[in-house]
Amino acid sequence: MNLLKKFYYGDLPEQKASANDPSLTGEGREGAAAWPLWEIFIRSKQGLDHKHVGSLHATDAQMAMENARDVYTRRQEGVSIWVVESRHVHASNPDDAESFYDPANDKVYRHPTFYDLPDELKHM
Amino acid sequence: MTPNQPINISTNQLFNYTLHLADNNLILGHRNSEWTGHGPVLEQDIALSNIALDLVGQARNFYQYAAQLKNDGSTEDTFAYLRDANEFKNVLLVEQSNGDWGKTILRQFLFSVYQYYLYQQLEKCSDRTIASITEKALKEITYHIRWSSEWVIRLGDGTIESHARMNNALHELSEFTDELFIPASYEIEIARQGIMVDPVFINARWREKVEAILREATLPFLSEDNNKQSLSGKEGQHTENLIHILSEMQSLQRAYPGCEW
Numbered sequence: 001m002n003l004l005k006k007f008y009y010g011d012l013p014e015q016k017a018s019a020n021d022p023s024l025t026g027e028g029r030e031g032a033a034a035w036p037l038w039e040i041f042i043r044s045k046q047g048l049d050h051k052h053v054g055s056l057h058a059t060d061a062q063m064a065m066e067n068a069r070d071v072y073t074r075r076q077e078g079v080s081i082w083v084v085e086s087r088h089v090h091a092s093n094p095d096d097a098e099s100f101y102d103p104a105n106d107k108v109y110r111h112p113t114f115y116d117l118p119d120e121l122k123h124m
Numbered sequence: 125m126t127p128n129q130p131i132n133i134s135t136n137q138l139f140n141y142t143l144h145l146a147d148n149n150l151i152l153g154h155r156n157s158e159w160t161g162h163g164p165v166l167e168q169d170i171a172l173s174n175i176a177l178d179l180v181g182q183a184r185n186f187y188q189y190a191a192q193l194k195n196d197g198s199t200e201d202t203f204a205y206l207r208d209a210n211e212f213k214n215v216l217l218v219e220q221s222n223g224d225w226g227k228t229i230l231r232q233f234l235f236s237v238y239q240y241y242l243y244q245q246l247e248k249c250s251d252r253t254i255a256s257i258t259e260k261a262l263k264e265i266t267y268h269i270r271w272s273s274e275w276v277i278r279l280g281d282g283t284i285e286s287h288a289r290m291n292n293a294l295h296e297l298s299e300f301t302d303e304l305f306i307p308a309s310y311e312i313e314i315a316r317q318g319i320m321v322d323p324v325f326i327n328a329r330w331r332e333k334v335e336a337i338l339r340e341a342t343l344p345f346l347s348e349d350n351n352k353q354s355l356s357g358k359e360g361q362h363t364e365n366l367i368h369i370l371s372e373m374q375s376l377q378r379a380y381p382g383c384e385w
Contacts, residue, residue, distance in 0.1 A: 035165075066274070070167065
């Protein structure tokens with residue numbers, strides 16, 4: 001069961017994985033494994049919001065920005081980039097899912113569908 | 125289209141110059157592409173491959189224009205795949221071996237800065253095709269300078285080992301930088317025609333920019349009397365490196381002429 005454990009961004013045990021997992025210590029990976037991980041957010045031409053597109057390794061914010069440009073915008077995907085070091089992302093624990101999300105299941109009244117709208121109100 | 129159509133001397137010099145611009149980019153693009161799949165880290169592998177693609181793309185534009193000038197049925201592929209080393213007009217700097225990451229970075233930096241100031245002049249030149257190709261390329265080159273100069277600074281002002289490697293790269297490449305500013309016969313001719321400025325003109329700007337970055341990288345600047353190189357790549361005299369590049373790059377077209385896939 002433990003084998004199926006899924007890691008989410010922010011809780012990936014990077015140091016442990018790189019030290020023990022031979023698949024991550026192949027030729028040339030030693031350098032990159034020692035570099036911090038960054039999360040990359042791109043805003044497309046049409047979009048108003050930055051969307052998470054993936055992650056990469058870089059020594060500092062400037063290199064992360066340039067790597068993001070080279071890895072994630074080579075097919076005109078974006079016009080703006082945000083980079084955030086992964087260690088600054090705090091993710092919810094999947095084990096908390098029941099107490100976090102299930103209670104909302106039977107509370108349909110939280111959706112604004114129970115109000116009678118006056119006829120004068122258009123475009124709702 | 126008659127194959128032996130005589131072309132006048134001025135067209136001929138513009139043709140030679142266009143090939144020279146194309147060859148510089150093709151050979152450096154090919155050198156950089158040798159890193160694809162072998163980069164030190166995934167992200168930089170992609171970064172250098174992107175630059176290789178930019179350079180080959182620029183080379184294609186120039187080759188297509190050269191084919192148009194020649195007007196004898198030649199295509200961009202004829203120039204890239206069916207010429208011998210002594211017909212290539214690229215500068216010696218771009219054909220030098222990749223060496224380690226530091227040498228590849230430094231070669232790119234020295235060439236990109238040269239390309240930047242040269243293309244800034246060409247962008248304003250009287251030949252409209254060259255002007256538009258270089259205008260488009262300048263955006264790419266601006267990024268190449270940014271990317272390569274960051275690395276020169278990072279490695280030069282890095283660890284004892286990275287500094288030593290950059291020093292070594294500087295030593296190996298400095299003998300090939302003077303050639304950039306020694307005009308070839310066709311450069312003198314097209315400068316005379318007012319298409320292009322004399323390459324000597326951009327030497328000072330190149331030096332200023334390179335010096336500034338090297339200073340930040342705590343690396344010594346290449347001394348003026350470093351030029352021990354007597355060959356002129358621009359005139360078709362090359363180091364052995366180019367023969368190896370071409371034998372790999374052209375092997376398919378040489379073995380199966382006209383093949384497509």
